[in-house]
Each structure stands twice: as structure tokens, then as C-alpha cells.
Amino acid sequence: MMIMMIIIGKDILLQGGNSIDAAIAATLCLGVLSPISSGLGGGCFILIHNHSTNTNIFIDSREVAPLSTYPDIFINQSIKAQNGGLAIAVLGELKGLYYIYENYSNKKIKWKDLVLPSAKLAESWIISSELAYTMNKEVSNELKSGEFPLLSELYVNKDTGKLKQEGDEVKQPILANTLRMISEYGSSYIYDTMINDIVNDINEAGGNMSYDDIRNYSIISYPAIETQIFGFTYLSVGGSSSGGPVVAGILKFMSSYMEPIVIQSYLYYHHLIEAMKHTFAIRLFLGDPLFVNITGPTNALLSDEYMRNLQIYDTNDNYVQSSINQYGGNEYNIDESSSSSLPTDHGTTHLSVIDSEGNAVSLTSTINTYFGSKVISKSTGMNNNRCWTIIIILSLS
Numbered sequence: 001m002m003i004m005m006i007i008i009g010k011d012i013l014l015q016g017g018n019s020i021d022a023a024i025a026a027t028l029c030l031g032v033l034s035p036i037s038s039g040l041g042g043g044c045f046i047l048i049h050n051h052s053t054n055t056n057i058f059i060d061s062r063e064v065a066p067l068s069t070y071p072d073i074f075i076n077q078s079i080k081a082q083n084g085g086l087a088i089a090v091l092g093e094l095k096g097l098y099y100i101y102e103n104y105s106n107k108k109i110k111w112k113d114l115v116l117p118s119a120k121l122a123e124s125w126i127i128s129s130e131l132a133y134t135m136n137k138e139v140s141n142e143l144k145s146g147e148f149p150l151l152s153e154l155y156v157n158k159d160t161g162k163l164k165q166e167g168d169e170v171k172q173p174i175l176a177n178t179l180r181m182i183s184e185y186g187s188s189y190i191y192d193t194m195i196n197d198i199v200n201d202i203n204e205a206g207g208n209m210s211y212d213d214i215r216n217y218s219i220i221s222y223p224a225i226e227t228q229i230f231g232f233t234y235l236s237v238g239g240s241s242s243g244g245p246v247v248a249g250i251l252k253f254m255s256s257y258m259e260p261i262v263i264q265s266y267l268y269y270h271h272l273i274e275a276m277k278h279t280f281a282i283r284l285f286l287g288d289p290l291f292v293n294i295t296g297p298t299n300a301l302l303s304d305e306y307m308r309n310l311q312i313y314d315t316n317d318n319y320v321q322s323s324i325n326q327y328g329g330n331e332y333n334i335d336e337s338s339s340s341s342l343p344t345d346h347g348t349t350h351l352s353v354i355d356s357e358g359n360a361v362s363l364t365s366t367i368n369t370y371f372g373s374k375v376i377s378k379s380t381g382m383n384n385n386r387c388w389t390i391i392i393i394l395s396l397s
Helices: 002-014 019-033 093-104 111-123 129-138 140-144 149-155 173-185 188-193 195-204 211-215 243-255 266-283 295-301 304-313 336-341
Strands: 043-050 055-061 220-223 225-229 232-236 349-354 360-366 393-395
Touching: 002 019, 002 111, 002 349, 019 043, 019 093, 019 111, 019 349, 019 360, 043 093, 043 232, 055 093, 093 111, 093 188, 111 173, 129 140, 140 149, 173 188, 188 195, 188 211, 195 211, 225 243, 232 243, 243 266, 243 295, 243 304, 266 295, 266 304, 295 304
Parallel strands: 349 393
Antiparallel strands: 043 055, 043 360, 055 220, 225 232, 349 360
């Protein structure tokens, strides 16, 4: 899986494409070969550094909830938040990929040639050891239950009733055709031509999607987070992503220690764990900036002074805090009574690409849980969103 992604991405660079082009081709490849964690039915975050203009941009093309969704929709039916049509959000990945091609590609490679390698892969591909392991360990019961027939058809051997294993073949002619159409017509094939089919597929599976949900979906551009840490410029994503400011907070917390600490010492790990506790306490105050004011917690995570104060007043070299509500500082401490409801995170698919001109792309794609909603669109072959971590750097110098 990783080798094929590297080959496809590197070929694009060798043909004259830039980091944007390679990232698009590699992401589409992962959507086919890593269906347990990414795909056209999901969404992605994209961070771009343009070397010639020295500018940085963050593209938010994560999926969003249908307009008919309401806060209590999953009360007394929590399993439907993970599996089935009701769990499906409006897909965003393809809209984001096509947007960055239109606006940031050097156009030396046609859009069509970025998509077709993945279309060919979808016709027939081989299950990797990573995919086989995760299927058997995490979703064996769901795949063999018969509750999701189109998914089972792909990954369960119909003769033995057992899950397919490493080296077994998967054929997805419908997905291959969808990718070929996307190569010809861009994102409009999904967000215009196929809207009615996609909506019908989702709602037949118990969803509440509408035509307008998909037709009106749009990506959002934000300035990238930029701050100085250890004398280096740190760039990352903000907006509805909590990862960028949280990692910045951890790094700033660790850099606030005046005396050097031996890496891999007990004290180093103690400080690192405490840093994570503090920053993840603040993380709970982050959210989608379209609905939540995240200026305060974001500024706290990016503040040298705030992180320094956490290190001085709320961290001790000899013990951990006795209660979780003592983490995050006075402004952003956790309500201990709510700790039992803290979310369990899953993995994602991530790739980074650097080209010979110094342009860089960092792209995280996800369908949120293993095989997303477990619902595959019969019209498009897409695995709908609802994930191990792969970090690859493709470079050509």
C-alpha cells in the first residue's frame, strides 16, 4: 500500500508536477488501498506552503453534518452515530483536492492524469498486511455480520465466509468507473451529476441527507497557524482542527524549561506527559470556529507566557496532579465529572510532500472510524465517512 502510494506520488514529481499534484495523486491512491481509514466519501485537512511567495494556507475540506441534523439525534441510538446511513456526513475530500489543483498546481500534469492511476488500481488491487491485520482485529464482526452487504462482498470470501487476508484480490469496478468520471469532469461529477444517486444511496441506508446538503458543500480557507518554537517557524492547521495548536502548545511547554533535559530520561517523559495533559485539557475548549469562539484557547496554546506559567505553577517534577481538573490552567481546566465522556480517538491517513522548488503539502484524510459508516454507495462505490497513521515524505531534489 505505502509502496504504491510512494510510486504514484514520485512519478508525478518526476513528470514535472509539484507537491500539490503529488499529494492529490497519492491521496486518491490511499483512498483505494486504505479504505479502512480514508476515501472519497470522507474529508481532509490540507496545509500548503508556497515557496515562491512564502505564503501558507490551510484548506478545510472536512465533512459536515447534514442540515437536518439536530443535537439530540443520537440519544438512545448511539450505535447509529458510528454505523449506518444516519452516521454519514456530507463528503468533502474531493472538493478540497480539486480546489487545490485549480488554485495551486503548476498545471504541468493534467487533472485526469492525477486520477487515472487510482481508477486503474480500483479495478483490481491486493490487500496489504496492514489492512488485513486491522480488518481482523477491529471490524471482523461487522464485516461478517451481513448487516453491510456491499462492504462484506468486498472483504469477505464468499466461498469460505472468512475475511480476506493479505494478498487476496479486491475488485471495485463501480469505484473505478467513478474515478474515471472524476478524471474527466472533476469534482462536479460528484457534487452535481451524481447528487441524486448518492443521496438515494445514503437515505436507503437510513440516512437523512438532502440534495442541497451535497450541492451547497464548500471548502473553507484559513490562514495557517504560524509561531516560533526552538528558533524554528512552526506551521500547522487551525480552524476546526485541534491538532495544530495542541502540538504547538506541547512544543512550547517543553521549550519553556530553562535547563536542558536529557532526552529519554524519566524527567523528560514526565514533563512530556504533563505537557500533553495540559494541552489536551485546553483542547476540549476548541471547536468549529463557525459555531464556537476558539480565539481564547488557541491563543493560550500558542502563548509562550501561558505555557511557561503552566510549567511553573501547575507542574511538579515529583508528582502528577491529583485531579484532572488541575490541568489546563485556571481558564481552561477540565470538569472532572465529564471525564468519562471524553472521546476515544482513532487513527487517520496522513501524507507530506515536498518538491524540488521547496513547495510543501501536509494532508490528513479520514473517514473517522474503521470503514467509516460501513455503508458503500451502490451508485459510486464510495465508502462513506462516518484509520492507522501513515506519514510519508515524498521528495525530489
